[in-house]
Amino acid sequence: EDKVVQSPLSLVVHEGDTVTLNCSYEVTNFRSLLWYKQEKKAPTFLFMLTSSGIEKKSGRLSSILDKKELFSILNITATQTGDSAIYLCAHGNNRLAFGKGNQVVVIP
Amino acid sequence: GAGVSQSPSNKVTEKGKDVELRCDPISGHTALYWYRQSLGQGLEFLIYFQGNSAPDKSGLPSDRFSAERTGGSVSTLTIQRTQQEDSAVYLCASSLLAGGFILGYEQYFGPGTRLTVT
Numbered sequence: 001e002d003k004v005v006q007s008p009l010s011l012v013v014h015e016g017d018t019v020t021l022n023c024s025y026e027v028t029n030f031r032s033l034l035w036y037k038q039e040k041k042a043p044t045f046l047f048m049l050t051s052s053g054i055e056k057k058s059g060r061l062s063s064i065l066d067k068k069e070l071f072s073i074l075n076i077t078a079t080q081t082g083d084s085a086i087y088l089c090a091h092g093n094n095r096l097a098f099g100k101g102n103q104v105v106v107i108p
Numbered sequence: 109g110a111g112v113s114q115s116p117s118n119k120v121t122e123k124g125k126d127v128e129l130r131c132d133p134i135s136g137h138t139a140l141y142w143y144r145q146s147l148g149q150g151l152e153f154l155i156y157f158q159g160n161s162a163p164d165k166s167g168l169p170s171d172r173f174s175a176e177r178t179g180g181s182v183s184t185l186t187i188q189r190t191q192q193e194d195s196a197v198y199l200c201a202s203s204l205l206a207g208g209f210i211l212g213y214e215q216y217f218g219p220g221t222r223l224t225v226t
Contacts, residue, residue: 004150034214041219042112042199043151048214088151093213094139094158095167098150 002027006089006099017079021102023089024071031093033072038086079106112218120224129185129221133202140183146196190225197222
């Protein structure tokens with residue numbers, strides 16, 4: 001069974017700080033690694049990663065995958081209070097296996 | 109365009125009653141997925157529909173859970189004889205395509221139905 005572990009489970013930062021979230025995985029056959037942001041209800045799609053070492057970037061968010069060491073990182077630079085959310089990491093293509101999430105709180 | 113919609117947004121039911129949860133996927137999306145999110149737990153896969161193929165029911169926790177997808181669009185998740193451990197947020201997602209790992213295969217989620225069994 002696929003296993004996805006995220007760390008840290010929660011963190012509190014000040015506006016302007018940089019946040020690094022970790023997602024490690026143990027899977028039988030690698031498909032893709034996805035990141036979602038969940039504020040109140042619907043998780044919103046951020047990134048899909050399939051190749052090692054290629055950074056995906058969207059504004060202040062970026063993510064990279066290391067298929068040798070079996071982990072992915074999500075970085076958020078110059079954090080804002082609107083970045084407060086749970087960040088979910090998942091593996092798969094159809095039936096996604098999710099980690100428990102990284103809860104990020106950004107205080108002014 | 110409109111995203112995935114789910115109804116009701118909240119449902120409180122008594123133990124032992126049956127409930128139906130509805131999902132309207134994004135128009136044109138061929139694949140539809142159900143997950144549930146319990147307090148302190150990650151999202152847990154329940155069932156997945158792709159086109160006219162037989163659904164992947166491998167995540168359903170018991171035979172009290174079933175789902176249908178009519179006309180390749182709207183889906184209904186039914187929980188019979190609800191138990192307190194069924195209390196969770198039930199999330200539906202859809203994707204344009206399924207079975208691959210490039211953009212177009214990513215899943216888009218609805219806002220969920222919060223089910224409380226008393």
